[in-house]
Amino acid sequence: MQRTVLIVGVTGIAGFNTARAMSAAGWRVLGLSRSHRYDIPGVEQLRGDVLDPESLDRALHAQEFSHVVFTTWSRQETETENRRVNGAMLANLLGAAGRASKLEHVALVTGLKHYLGPFDAYASSPADTPFRESQGRLPVDNFYYDQEDILFAEAERQGFTWSVHRPHTLIGYALGNVMNMGVTLAVYGAICRATGEPFVFPGSPQQLNGVTDLTDARLLGRHVLWSSTEPQARNQAFNTVNGEVVRWRQLWPEVADALGVPAADYPGHPQPLEGRMGHADEVWAGLVEKHGLAPYKASELASWWHTDADLGREVETFADMSKSRAMGFLDYQSTIGSFTDLFQQLREARIIPGLD
Known part of the structure; x- marks a missing residue:
């Protein structure tokens, strides 16, 4: 039975390359974006605004999908606004997705600012290198942390599993x-x-x-694909970098x-x-x-x-990939x-x- 994934932010660098990876693996891919920038082979594109719950309900009406990949964000003037806006974007999407379909797994793409801090306090007191997923959160406001908490709460409420991916600077089309x-x-x-x-x-x-x-966006796509079906990867956060x-x-x-x-x-x-x-x-x-x-x-x-x-x-x-390696992503x-x-x-x- 063909699996179906909804990729949010499909015209962005993370979304586009994840869509290509999952389509190549035989998945049916629904791509959600606010505007139509360009066609993507193998992707059924939907129009919806993640800040508008009604537009999401319209976009996802009558669509059936088991997996979600959330790759989009909106840069604001302050981290306080980043937290408010980007948290609302994910919460709105997960709410609408849950109303449309029974979800099995949601992958959230964030980044190494998890360890470096937000633009407001960028690299002012970063975690020690190599960055490891076991390191705790920095004592600063960071919308990545809010998004993780929203994801965890919705996973418990709706009954799906999750993965978080933390790429470094993305290189890709x-x-x-x-x-x-x-x-x-x-x-x-x-x-x-x-x-x-x-x-x-x-x-x-x-x-x-x-x-x-650095992180090749194609490798990110393959990592998300892997985490979406690998039992060991359920409910785990992963660094996602090239491996050198x-x-x-x-x-x-x-x-x-x-x-x-x-x-x-x-x-x-x-x-x-x-x-x-x-x-x-x-x-x-x-x-x-x-x-x-x-x-x-x-x-x-x-x-x-x-x-x-x-x-x-x-x-x-730079980030460590040992956790993924130990689970089989080589x-x-x-x-x-x-x-x-x-x-x-x-x-x-x-x-x-x-x-x-």
């Missing part, structure tokens, strides 16, 4: 996403290649030289080479992209015309602020392969210029 370093660096590299500006690592010396890791650690001082020249642009010497201090890419839309419009690219603005593809936040951290950040992804595969996909979709 998605367009118009607010947290997409891979596409951001692809746009940055193409602009530098076109203008001759230096492709310089924009972040902190600590990030350039320290140990870190890297240093940006080693990775940056490889990323540059994959984008066909020389890696510039590091000046010894951060050079944030948000302050340097004010001309990006103008340059990008010329590249779109010259190379026949899809008609996006650079500002619709790149998330300068988020990449600056990731690469500007002054603390070491997947691994080369980190430079995450970038090169994404860049090729973007070229084939005519999102960024080719290297000819």
Whole structure:
């Protein structure tokens, strides 16, 4: 009997890649999003607003599904507002899903801010590395914690099992996403290649030289798929990272080479992209015309602020995957392969210029 999953935030980087993984495994995939950004093969797309319970009831009416994957969030000005809004989003969705179907399992995708703290207090007093799921919560407000508590309460009330996934920075295909370093660096590299500006690592010396890791969005999709049916994974939280650690001082020249642009010497201090890419839309419009690219603005593809936040951290950040390994999830992804595969996909979709 074919299983059916509802993926919330299906056009985002986590949702899109999870949908692809579960569809490839033979699942029927319902994808819920507020607007129709683009078609996704193998996904039946539904329209609904997670802040509007009535719209959710309309979207899920007469739909039957046993599993839910929640991947969306909404950035607010303060963590107090993040808690209120993002908690309501999950609560509304789980309420509507429970009214529509009998749920077996819900997977919640959060992130390593579980260990680092929210943007209001980002990395001010982080957990010790390597991050492990057994570490307790930080003594700060964090909407991830609220979402977990909402999930646990609804699981007990409705009788479903759950899993929580904590990826690091996601690298993978998605367009118009607010947290997409891979596409951001692809746009940055193409602009530098076109203008001759230096492709310089924009972040902190600590990030350039320290140990870190990343998460391929395809691996996240496979991890969610695994946790949705693996008995040992029920009612567990998991780190979700590629399975190797890297240093940006080693990775940056490889990323540059994959984008066909020389890696510039590091000046010894951060050079944030948000302050340097004010001309990006103008340059990008010329590249779109010259190379026949899809008609996006650079500002619709790149998330300068988020990449600056990731690469500007002054603390070491990497997560342990031993818990998943012990339960049988042995997947691994080369980190430079995450970038090169994404860049090729973007070229084939005519999102960024080719290297000819």
